[in-house]
Amino acid sequence: MNILVTGSSGFIGFHTVKKLSKNKNFKIFGIDNQNNYYDVKLKRDREEILKKIKNYSFTKLDITNFSKLNTFFKKNKIKIVIHLAAQAGVRDSVTNPNKYFTNNIIGFFNIIQVSNLYKIKHLLFASTSSVYGSQNKFPLKENVDINKPLSFYAASKISNETIAYSYSNIFQLPCTCLRFFTVYGPYGRPDMALYKFASLIKTRKILKLYNKGNHIRDFTYVDDVVNYIYELVKKPYKHKIPYNVFNIGSNRPETLKNFLKIIEDNLKMKAKITYLDIQKGDIYKTHADNLKINKYIKKRFNTPLKKGIKNFIDWFIEYHK
Numbered sequence: 264m265n266i267l268v269t270g271s272s273g274f275i276g277f278h279t280v281k282k283l284s285k286n287k288n289f290k291i292f293g294i295d296n297q298n299n300y301y302d303v304k305l306k307r308d309r310e311e312i313l314k315k316i317k318n319y320s321f322t323k324l325d326i327t328n329f330s331k332l333n334t335f336f337k338k339n340k341i342k343i344v345i346h347l348a349a350q351a352g353v354r355d356s357v358t359n360p361n362k363y364f365t366n367n368i369i370g371f372f373n374i375i376q377v378s379n380l381y382k383i384k385h386l387l388f389a390s391t392s393s394v395y396g397s398q399n400k401f402p403l404k405e406n407v408d409i410n411k412p413l414s415f416y417a418a419s420k421i422s423n424e425t426i427a428y429s430y431s432n433i434f435q436l437p438c439t440c441l442r443f444f445t446v447y448g449p450y451g452r453p454d455m456a457l458y459k460f461a462s463l464i465k466t467r468k469i470l471k472l473y474n475k476g477n478h479i480r481d482f483t484y485v486d487d488v489v490n491y492i493y494e495l496v497k498k499p500y501k502h503k504i505p506y507n508v509f510n511i512g513s514n515r516p517e518t519l520k521n522f523l524k525i526i527e528d529n530l531k532m533k534a535k536i537t538y539l540d541i542q543k544g545d546i547y548k549t550h551a552d553n554l555k556i557n558k559y560i561k562k563r564f565n566t567p568l569k570k571g572i573k574n575f576i577d578w579f580i581e582y583h584k
């Protein structure tokens with residue numbers, strides 16, 4: 264079974280390839296443009312590790328180039344697509360919306376077009392908890408209205424969801440949407456809280472804490488995320504419109520200030536903090552209802568936050584030695 268993982272040099276893509284490649288019936292293909300949104304060395308280091316895997320191969324490719332994507336699909340007889348390549352991050356979408364339009368909307372359109380052209384068996388794609396915007400009923404269920412995005416990043420992902428639904432409806436293309444809730448873990452993203460906080464504490468620099476650290480996030484350990492992906496790969500929704508959407512979250516929300524405290528405990532160092540107001544586009548709280556996914560796959564993955572952060576800090580110290 265030939266499986267394509269887009270964004271394979273990225274954080275979740277890297278872990279997804281590692282997990283899927285353990286199944287020797289799978290032949291995994293990775294593509295990524297290795298852009299410089301954050302340190303390219305980290306992306307290359309991830310691919311260096313993946314290079315050693317026998318049933319895996321990497322191609323540097325930009326998903327905004329339809330013709331190259333088309334040739335790639337034809338040549339490699341792709342049967343399943345796990346689409347993770349995107350311009351991630353809420354805050355950057357305030358100042359650079361064009362990157363989100365190009366990579367997340369045009370890029371996604373190319374992926375779904377080519378998936379439909381070659382009649383792939385299952386397209387799984389990354390969405391985000393940001394699509395929920397500001398809600399007042401928690402935990403968040405998949406069926407609530409998502410028509411009021413607070414950022415262009417969220418808007419770009421909502422557009423992916425609606426495009427995918429229409430392709431499922433018109434062409435019966437099996438599509439599964441994964442709404443990820445703040446994913447963290449080793450080889451994580453340097454633009455996200457855990458990596459940023461750890462770096463600032465370690466270098467004794469000032470850490471900016473928005474909304475006094477009262478933001479609440481449903482933190483999800485990356486191994487749990489890839490375990491869910493692994494379980495879903497061969498389970499497209501059997502329905503006349505084969506479209507499904509799942510929250511991928513822990514259902515254990517935590518305030519950012521407590522999250523920071525666990526990081527400090529692991530590093531055995533204290534943060535130097537400046538308290539700032541809430542930022543534009545930010546969501547106050549996320550809290551995933553994960554009953555739907557657990558029922559669908561009849562399994563549950565839920566690494567405790569303390570263990571997950573410890574794993575990250577152990578990796579972080581080793582990686583930056």
Ligand SMILES: NC(=O)c1ccc[n+]([C@@H]2O[C@H](COP(=O)([O-])OP(=O)(O)OC[C@H]3O[C@@H](n4cnc5c(N)ncnc54)[C@H](O)[C@@H]3O)[C@@H](O)[C@H]2O)c1
Pocket residue numbers: 269270271272273274275276294295296297298306324325326327346347348349350351352366370389390391392442443444445446447452
């Ligand atoms: N990490 C999270 O907490 C989180 C939360 C919600 C949603 N997501 C979504 O999950 C997916 C993976 O996120 P991640 O955290 O691994 O981010 P990441 O930035 O580490 O990975 C994305 C990868 O896609 C690549 N990419 C971007 N544009 C591309 C293009 N045009 N062509 C080819 N490759 C391209 C990047 O180089 C990068 O390596 C993204 O779609 C993101 O929006 C992540």
